[in-house]
Amino acid sequence: MDRAQALADRAADAAVLKLFHHHLYEYGRGVRGLFLMTVSLQQSFPVVAKLRGDGIDHFVQQVSANKVNVFFGREAFVAVVRSFVTKPLNLLSPEEDFMLGTLLGYDKEQQCRRFLGKVAVGCCPLAAE
Numbered sequence: 001m002d003r004a005q006a007l008a009d010r011a012a013d014a015a016v017l018k019l020f021h022h023h024l025y026e027y028g029r030g031v032r033g034l035f036l037m038t039v040s041l042q043q044s045f046p047v048v049a050k051l052r053g054d055g056i057d058h059f060v061q062q063v064s065a066n067k068v069n070v071f072f073g074r075e076a077f078v079a080v081v082r083s084f085v086t087k088p089l090n091l092l093s094p095e096e097d098f099m100l101g102t103l104l105g106y107d108k109e110q111q112c113r114r115f116l117g118k119v120a121v122g123c124c125p126l127a128a129e
Helices: 003-029 041-054 075-084 094-103 108-118
Strands: 034-040 057-064 067-073
Touching (some): 003 067, 034 041, 034 075, 041 057, 057 075, 067 075, 075 094, 094 108
C-alpha cells in the first residue's frame, strides 16, 4: 500500500469513528433507539469493541467479504432487527423495510410513502428517497 492510500484509509477510519461517537452521544441522550453503520470489516473492530465495553446491544451483519452492517442501540430494538434482518437489506420485504426504517427513526410519512411505492398501492406520490 502506498503512502497516499494509507493516509486516505486513516482519514476514512477517523471519519467513521467521529460519526460513531456522535451516534453514541445521540444514544446516550435518548435521541434514537437504533443505529446502523455500514463500515469495512477493519473499521468495525473498534466500533464493536466500544459497544461491548459499554454494554450496548449490537448485531453485526456481513455484507461482503470486507464490509459489514453494525446495528446497535436499545436491546428490544436490536432484538427485533436480529429477528428479520437475515438477508441483504435490499431483499427485505416491504413490511420489513418499513419496520427497519421506522426503528431507525426515519421520517414516518416518508416511510409510509416508500412502503406504498414498494407494494404498488400508489395512493400518494413517492417522497424523494
